[in-house]
Amino acid sequence: MAKKPASSKSGGAPVNVSVKDKKTLTSLRRVADDVATCADSGRAPHLDVPSRSLSNVRFNKTKRFLEMGGGTNRRELFNLSQAKSYMQTLLISSGCKRLIEQGKTTSLRGLYYMLKHTIEGTKEETFEDQEDSDSVIEDVEVTLDSLREEMHLYASNRGNLVGPITFIDNGDTIDCTRMGSAGYSIPSICEPDVIQFKDCKADFILHVEKDTVWRRFAEDKFWKKHNCIVSHGGGQPPRGVRRLLHRLHNELKLPVYCLLDNDPWGYYIYSVLKQGSINLAFESVRMGIPEAKYIGLRSKDFDRCKLSNSVKINLNDQDIKRAKQIAEYPWFKDKKPWQKEIQTMLGQGFKLEVESLISKDISYVTEEYVPARLQDKDWLD
């Protein structure tokens, strides 16, 4: 979140607009002015939205993360298939402008409700559902080259963390060793102006995929024994989690290890954490952790840990398709161990979830599996 103006409650009085906000407002105004100029001169208005697809993403081998290319998609008002999204883009822009001027922030869902209404004279809604508006918000982010928080927007919290670290979150001191059973809920915006690191005793970060596994680690006090931070992102980690991990890694020099499912989706979570996502490649520089390691699960674990047949989940067509896609990504393509990993999984025809280790013993994962991997430095990079 951008600077929270101190005088936001001054009831209609002009709010202090920060430098960042001014920059965002200028970009917003530029979009609107463009429409007006076009209309005045009788031209059809359009927007050039940087393309957020694989074709416009480049893997920077030296920096080791994804970068957004210069490709744009032209979005025209007078194009049948684009008219609605053009209208939505402008609507989002005006909504953000209102937020900035009033010095308030809202969630993605909040903005969706703020702008959702029936278009005059029709039965059509401006936005059918939140997904509609979320993707347009991302478009606006890239178009304006402003981050979500600069547009006074945040996403709902997802992901938790536990471990020997103390944050100052929005002025409150938070000791993450004393956060009860649920741990510290990672906020959507983890910029330095919101969260500062006060004290950190941890040696590394273990990021796990989902809540179930995370709770196992928390309950077994794994973080205490191994002096580390354990976090999870509820599946594909949201930007807040990634940003926080990135900062912990870079500012406190904590190595990051990932414990994810052995399936295409787990691979991609690792890929996103490590080199950024294709969809939000413009954020990679603030979020990618090229040094992150993948400690499991591995396709060889079925034999190595002598798991029972019943934990196998057969690959479906979608899994196979996705696995092949991932194997083709340039940042996986040159890594022989990864190619071997994916091929093994495809060859075996089944995937494994981290939870499957529970079938051995309820604390097998915390007491044997992870310690052994860390000890042996047995991971994929």
Add this chain to the structure above:
Amino acid sequence: MEESVLKRTPAKKSAPKSAEKSSKHEDAEDEAVAVAEPEEQAEDKSATNGHAAPAKAPKRRATAEKMAEGQRDISVSEFFAKNRHLLGFDNPRKALLTTVKEAVDNSLDACEEAGILPEIWVHIEVTGDNRYKAGIQDNGPGIVKAQIPNIFGKLLYGSKFHRLRMSRGQQGIGISAAGMYGVLTTGRPVKIVSRHDPKKPAHYFELQIDTKKNKPEILNGKGEGEDLPKPGAEYEKFVEKRGLEWVETPHGTRVTIELEAKYQRGRGSVDDYLEQTAIANPHVTIHYKDPDGKEYHYARAVDVLPPEPKEILPHPYGIELGNLVTMLQSTKATTLSQFLTSSFSRVSSSKAGDVCEAAKLSTRANPGRIGRNDSENLYKALQNAKIPPPSTDCVCPIGVQKLLQGLHHVVPAEFYVAETRPPSVYRGNPFLIECALAYGGSSQAVKISFEALNEMLNETDARTLRQFLINGFSGIGGDAADKILTEAGFGTRASPGKLKKEEIVKLHEAMRNVNLEEGQTMNVMRFANRVPLQFQPGACAITQMIMNTNWRAYGLTQSRGGLPSGPVTVMVHVASVWVPFTSESKEAVASYPEIQKEIRLGLQAVGRKLSMFVRKRLKVRQEGERRNVFLRYLGEVATAVNEINGRDRNKLYDALLKVAKRKTEVADKKIDESGKFVDEEEADFGENVLIVKHDEPLPAATGGTVEGSTSSASSAKKPKKKKS
């Protein structure tokens, strides 16, 4: 004796022996009786052997003589009394329709044959539980006293069976069967009033059919019938007592039949039949009073009778060998050449010469002495000869103009096209196919009034609303029905009988508001010799050909092997001196390859015109839609911009609007102020097309402006349909 019998069946030697023993034992009683007649006994044995029954021989139940007592003539009337479904009396609802239909068809035939512009009165009234009285009167020539009982009281009696001439009726079954049905179900006699001479009073008969003898029985006037008294108090009393409703005309016939029936509106109803009859017969005036006392008047649109169809001689291609032999035997002609030219149509004397030469027969041969082989040669020669198709004046098309008018009168649409195919021949019977198509506009469901809907809901026997919508309205398919129900907020299984008033209002509104164009299925109207066919669409060659035609090629959507969807009405008319029906109830046309081919060609012809129109309209509409999409969002865009940079919203909106208009100019070219499609290039479509601008509310459509290349259509008197 026994031995000889056994010898006859040597293969069964061992088995029958034991069988014989047991049977002997069993038949001990019989033997005692039959001692005196050993021969008969032996006969019995042989029968046993013949059946080769292993243990028991079945007892003879009856002798041939006994059975002969029960063997006797089955009269046609008895046969049909038991098989009423063959004639279209399978259920009460259909019975009512068939009765009206047979009477109206007969009336129209009679009027046309006599050269009178037909005027028909139809009155249906309720007389009790599931009992209705149907009265049908015409202004026809009337029927002479002596023939009335036969025509109305005897099955298979008529003038139309023995000639090859285009007419509605064929067999002479219909009206007498209707009468018989009435008598069977209610016991009330058929009442007939007929007048053929303006100077004489009308004559009145009460008839009943003796089903055993297939003979009419006259109940009144000691078997002679009675004359209607002169107008006055006596007349009133006479009419009142007998429940007659004779409309005073100088000549005409009225038949009144009371029958067990069910009256129901919607598809396949009497109303529907009369409406369709009006389409195919624009020269007819129909007055119709329904059981609720509502009157409908279909005034004639044309004051000219269709040309009189000529009776024709059989065509050589339609004859069979046996037929030919009979004709050879019975002809009055003295030479073969004369026989050929006088007994067949389209055989000239030179053609007859060619045929005789091919058959290696002399043209001067005596037809009566042509032998079996020679007649076969002659038959082959006739089949192989190149003989022109039968004369075409024997089948009268409705005609492109009248088809367009008729269709336009009843089906509101934007585009009409009609095609009359040249006559063709199946089995030597000339026939002709006409196709007409109406496209666009709204379905019947949209124009229905609240009261009519209310009544239909009360009458329907559909279990669910969905079924009610699909069966009750032409053009509503499953998809459309679902849409309507969703819009009105009903479940699909809602019962139509128990709707509250507010719910009916909702349904009515939904029916008006829902865009049915997408979910509509093609509405098919089938006609044979100007008679609407309303049942058994699946068995009919017309429906089959429509489903086999690839309508996707003409711009409609169509699922495989089904009727196409869209706001389309297709009408197909089969005119022939002998329409081949699949059954006596005349509900479906049989699939002769020649007929199928002509129907296909006819449908393709109208289809091509349709595709021209649809494509053009689609283009315009796409542009229009494009603009609509833009217009929809312009306001939002202008508001957003205004909010960001404070530009004047309205000015910006206008500026954007200008750009939008320029971007979608194509739409402008063909859209007038009212937003509807007008095409300057109609000439492209050819002669047989009618394009209607109709923006005005639907009832006005019948009197609406007609624009098109068919000048006569727009100038002709519009048929009016009014409800009182």
